[in-house]
Amino acid sequence: MIFKVAFALGIGVVRKSILELLLRHRNPKAEGGRRGKHSLQRKFVLGIGVVTICIVFLSITVLQRVYNDYAEARDNFAGISSYWLVLDAANRISAERGPANVAMASTNIDNAASLQRLAASRTLTDQSQDRLDIQPPSPFGPVPASLLRQVRQQLLRARNNVDHVAALPPAGRRPDDMKSAIANMFEVVDLLRVLTVWRGNTVIARDPSLAGNVVIASLLTDLREYGGRMGSQIIVPVTFHQKLSQEEGDAKDQTRAHLLEIWRTIESFRVLFEDDARVLQAHDEAERLFFGEGVGYIDSVVSQGKQSGDYLTTASELTERYVPTLRTLERFRVVFLDVLLETMGGIRDHAWFKLVEISLATAAILLTLVGLMLSAHFFLFKPLLLAGEAVVDLAEEREVNVTDPAGIYGGEMLRLFDAIGVLRGKLSERSELTRQLKNEAETDGLTGISNRRVLDFVGENGIGEAAAPSARCLILLDVDHFKAINDTHGHGVGDLVLKEVASLVRSIVPPRAIVARFGGEEFAVLIDGADLGRAVTLGREIRLALQQHRMVTAKGTQINVTASFGVATGLGGLDGWNRLIEEADLALYRAKSDGRNRVRFFMNGAMAQKDCPKTLNTEPRPS
Structure with missing residues (x-):
């Protein structure tokens, strides 16, 4: 019953591992991605291992029982064989008495033949006793050498008595001598009976059923x-x-x-x-x-x-x-x-063949399990894990190759990789669409630079890796007399002016600076850091470059464009950003009030006067 439960648990682990593998990448972060804390392949190996251990234990139990049957049959065979040898030795001594009696009772005429038969019988007796000395090792132990030695010594004395009587002439033989020799032969058998009883008891003690x-x-x-x-x-009365x-x-x-x-x-x-x-x-x-x-x-x-x-x-x-x-x-x-x-x-051979059969069957089952495990790894888990990793890579927008270059997978696995290929294409289309939508959401459609939404987000949260509320500088610029340009040359030319201004500003500011359309003809430049002097200098460079830039319409008309600049510095965050916009806007308003085409800045909570601090050089009068 225990083996059945363990076997069912092992199968459950394998089935659960396969199901988890299919659902593994639904939440890559929770599962730890491709190097998750729990390896499904280890779970599969564990499941196969549990099943294997159960089969091994079950096989060992069956093999132990079969081996015990074989060992019992083998030992019983060895015991009865050993007992057979002891009984045969006793029987040979009994059989030797017949030729011995004839030799002692023979006349001179038939004495040679009787002695020859006696010698042949004694040879058989000696051979039976020699077999007791050379018995193979058995669980019953060897024949006691001391007892066997006593039997041989007694047999030798009995034979000597027989030979003595047989050597006498018929007239010189006495009944008592012949009776004594026969009695000596009886004593040999009686002594050997101790050995037969001992061997019989050892056989019965090991298996009472015998x-x-x-x-x-x-x-x-x-x-x-x-x-x-x-x-x-x-024989003695008949002889005499x-x-x-x-x-x-x-x-x-x-x-x-x-x-x-x-x-x-x-x-x-x-x-x-x-x-x-x-x-x-x-x-x-x-x-x-x-x-x-x-x-x-x-x-x-x-x-x-x-x-x-x-x-x-x-x-x-x-x-x-x-x-x-x-x-x-x-x-x-x-x-x-x-x-x-x-x-x-x-019985012994049957038990042996059964033992070999079960051993081979167990080995075949274990080899099958190993083959199943390797096949499952190669044809099931490896492609599934590859597919799972491909799904994670696709989810993380990494490039992935989902083809089967070796052509070793087929059927469902091939369809799985085909499906992942289709998924990759769909995700690629979605990623491109998302990128376009994101670009449209963050980019001003006319000028191609960032829009107000991006500017507000960066202003509140920081530029690049800088996090709010880090210090930053904001430059606001407004194209001078833009409405007059629209009214004079038309909105098409006005759009051209805005594009030219955006392109010019983008070409001058540092790469990490954010250039955005603030609204209408207003633009903004957001710079990381609190160096107001650097920001004012940058504003002056942009103002001068814009003043010197010549714009030509499609009709060949040259347009001179200038802009007013307001510069401020402050912190990020929602409140800090709103305050920074307000201060830069005040500085811009001051630049317009002072006659446009100039740079003004807000410093230390107050609008800078016309005479700038020493740290900020007064800009030259516009030409």
């Missing part, structure tokens, strides 16, 4: 051991043609009863192997040949021995007839363990 199979394998080994013991218990003693008869009866008890116990676990035809066939064969023929044959020999020592069979014949029935028990055990290992191997 208890039934371990028990059956152990019972089948015991079945072969006690089946062999039943034959060994009567002795009547079976009460003790020997009771021992045989106990062994027979124990065999039947083992078989009934195996039958109670029949559900564990009845589904496999091979095991059932081996079971039926053991039941028919061993319990039907082998046990019956031993019963008949025992019956003869209880009556007298005159047996109808020899020790060699007894072994040759009885041992084949014991091999059915061996085959039952081998088939059962082989099928069990085959099943466990299948």
Whole structure:
């Protein structure tokens, strides 16, 4: 449930990132422009990362479970394989007693052949024990070396006793010597049983579900051991043609009863192997040949021995007839363990293939996510971010290239860039229209210089970077006798005069000065700073240049134009600007009153007299 919630959250983050990307540039300043505080690409990567982490955690959980199944199947296979080797070693020792009994009971005629069979059997026994030494590492641990060493030492003593008896001539052999050698062989199996119990317990401790199979394998080994013991218990009387003693008869009866008890116990676990035809066939064969023929044959020999020592069979014949029935028990055990290992191997292999399959699927999903992230970055976020930056550039009136030179984007993205191209064209048209409207709103239509609105705005707020209420100087000039020019030459000539005056003034004043049409035939020059002397000097330069300028009409008529000037200095701001206009206007009015074509200035809150201060040179009389 946690993984589902986290996965949904990751998908939500990705979806939200895409939606925010489309709306990102609606307010570039609020979002921080193209370098916003929150990167949508990081959000996308975060979303993909969350989904990836969830998939990884989910995959790890599934992989852990599958790996545990695989590890359990692998360990069970290794445990049963190791148990199989221990049981096989025990079975080989049991099987070695048959050739050993024949060798001790053989005559001079068949002694060489019996010894040869004994040597071959001992080789198989030794090989089974060597396999216990070279088992691969397993979670069950190695076979205890000390216990295996004791088994080999006991086996060596038992073999020495067998060889001693077999080396004696038939007439020199005694029943007690042969019984002692057989008993020594029994002791080897009893000692090895400790090892089989230990290994069986380690397998069951690791996986209790294997208890039934371990028990059956152990019972089948015991079945072969006690089946062999039943034959060994009567081999001595048969060899020496002795009547079976009460003790020997009771021992045989106990062994027979124990065999039947083992078989009934195996039958109670029949559900564990009845589904496999091979095991059932081996079971039926053991039941028919061993319990039907082998046990019956031993019963008949025992019956003869209880009556007298005159047996109808020899020790060699007894072994040759009885041992084949014991091999059915061996085959039952081998088939059962082989099928069990085959099943466990299948479970192990299935778990391994499932582990590999899920691992590859997880790797494919992760690679797909990486590819999705890279593809989304390249084919989705990169073009969208480029488009977003283009929108910001367009909004900030910067030049932007919205084409796709590489031709890598198509479909919706291509249409998006086409749309931005159209938007750029529309914004360019609007920008040009806005510029024209702004120019018309701020420029006098006749003279091409600034109008009164611009002059008032700058006067109140400052020139360039200067801010109100900084000091500034204002020059007001009025064309002398302009009405007479209009009346004499017409309004067309009057308009020409105004244009010429504006052009002349613009050519003389500093670049940062504001030249504006104040109204009618009045013009204004606004200069930043409080240097009244510089402003008066500039006014005189303009007056003199205008006086010396010759204007010619279209008809060739020459017109002499002069102007009166009023200069003042003051602060900006609404109140300061209005006061500055009033003072400059008073100075202009004084210039007109004094005869026109002259410069007058307002200083220190009063109109300057005809004799100017020393800082301001008195202008020459107009010619």
